[in-house]
Amino acid sequence: MRPNAYLQTLNNNLMKYYSTNHSVPEVSLSEAVVKGLAADRGLFMPERIEKLPKEFFDNIEKLNLHDIAVRVAEAFFGEDVEPEALEKIVRDTLSFDTPVVEVEKDIYSLELFHGPTLAFKDVGARFMARLLQYFINKGSDGRTVNVLVATSGDTGSAVANGFLGVEGIHVYVLYPKGKVSPIQECQFTTLGKNITAIEVDGNFDDCQRLVKSAFLDVELNSRMLLTSANSINVARFLPQAFYYFSGYAQLKAKGRGEEIVVCVPSGNFGNITAGLIAHRMGLPIKRFIAANNANDIFYNYLQTGEYCPKASVQTLANAMDVGDPSNFARVLDLYAGKHEVIASLISGTTISDAEIAETMKRCYEQTGYVLDPHGACGYLALKRQLKEGETGLFLETAHPAKFLETVTDIIGKEIEIPERLQEFMNGKKQSVAMTSDFADLKSYLLQLS
Numbered sequence: 001m002r003p004n005a006y007l008q009t010l011n012n013n014l015m016k017y018y019s020t021n022h023s024v025p026e027v028s029l030s031e032a033v034v035k036g037l038a039a040d041r042g043l044f045m046p047e048r049i050e051k052l053p054k055e056f057f058d059n060i061e062k063l064n065l066h067d068i069a070v071r072v073a074e075a076f077f078g079e080d081v082e083p084e085a086l087e088k089i090v091r092d093t094l095s096f097d098t099p100v101v102e103v104e105k106d107i108y109s110l111e112l113f114h115g116p117t118l119a120f121k122d123v124g125a126r127f128m129a130r131l132l133q134y135f136i137n138k139g140s141d142g143r144t145v146n147v148l149v150a151t152s153g154d155t156g157s158a159v160a161n162g163f164l165g166v167e168g169i170h171v172y173v174l175y176p177k178g179k180v181s182p183i184q185e186c187q188f189t190t191l192g193k194n195i196t197a198i199e200v201d202g203n204f205d206d207c208q209r210l211v212k213s214a215f216l217d218v219e220l221n222s223r224m225l226l227t228s229a230n231s232i233n234v235a236r237f238l239p240q241a242f243y244y245f246s247g248y249a250q251l252k253a254k255g256r257g258e259e260i261v262v263c264v265p266s267g268n269f270g271n272i273t274a275g276l277i278a279h280r281m282g283l284p285i286k287r288f289i290a291a292n293n294a295n296d297i298f299y300n301y302l303q304t305g306e307y308c309p310k311a312s313v314q315t316l317a318n319a320m321d322v323g324d325p326s327n328f329a330r331v332l333d334l335y336a337g338k339h340e341v342i343a344s345l346i347s348g349t350t351i352s353d354a355e356i357a358e359t360m361k362r363c364y365e366q367t368g369y370v371l372d373p374h375g376a377c378g379y380l381a382l383k384r385q386l387k388e389g390e391t392g393l394f395l396e397t398a399h400p401a402k403f404l405e406t407v408t409d410i411i412g413k414e415i416e417i418p419e420r421l422q423e424f425m426n427g428k429k430q431s432v433a434m435t436s437d438f439a440d441l442k443s444y445l446l447q448l449s
Contacts, residue, residue: 231270
């Protein structure tokens, strides 16, 4: 059993979080969550990663998602959050399942689209919203916390809906004009209340650059309390480890708990980083596959050992359209920058739009399973790289209906729109037009302070 959280507090042994750039002092969890980005532009990482005991894995198939998540959450947050409060945060976050579904022999889908906005980011966004509110309630100085988030699609909707109506928090969602699906756009531009959508004339990397610049602007931070809800925030990406453990537990219950290969459709690399953290905690995954679309920066790194970011290109799998993935810094940090170690655990592949479309069509015709464009990347990568005797698990990160026209055109069949999505589509768009110049964003935010 782990020591009681209160005793650990008395022993002054609280978890600290350091910057991946290693040039500023470590901070507490609350500081890391509220700041989002370290002062030296690095990303926060936990000072230690607890290896979970063998008994946990021996019996994990008997546990439900909630019980698994509470145990994993304790490893990072149990020293800073009272047990009852942490259990409630996890329970409120995971009000939906993440089922494993067999698609064909040896290949399974981990369906992460059963949350409120039908995307995997519901887990991290809902957890962060509740954790941030917990810290606000404990030590509020009366100021509003302003959450800035850049999105290429699902992050915006998950964060906006996770924080909707949360007292003391205002969310600004920055998204690239014309580069998210119409349904995704509806999910964060029709909410109002404490959610403001900012439509940026640029790409996702421009949106991400604007958010990072805001965090590091002295004048802006003196006037507003800013934080991020992108996967650069530790409270967003760490909880995504929950469903890797759950996926393993479900496969183990099916008698497929060995030789597991997990394939992650990868954009900003927060999701696969959470999987790597789970692996470091003892989760018995044999290896990972990072599935890239045409934005093949990480794939090229694996081949050459050199990281060369470049402008993102627009694809069918728009949430993966990232040319300079922020969380690559965390991957490097986890493995001390050793390319050979990273390449031994993670393989990569790059998939064109034509291959995405063909995969979606062929999978539906042969198995009856409907993939979204991102899941199609994961499925095809497994088909390419899975070896005999291995069990493949790919992350199906968004409901196909979020890409309604694309999916319908490709598979030649109308798919049902879930009621939750239909409600968003009936709302009225509310957004603020913005250039990709940081001076314009800064001026806009200062007017509101």
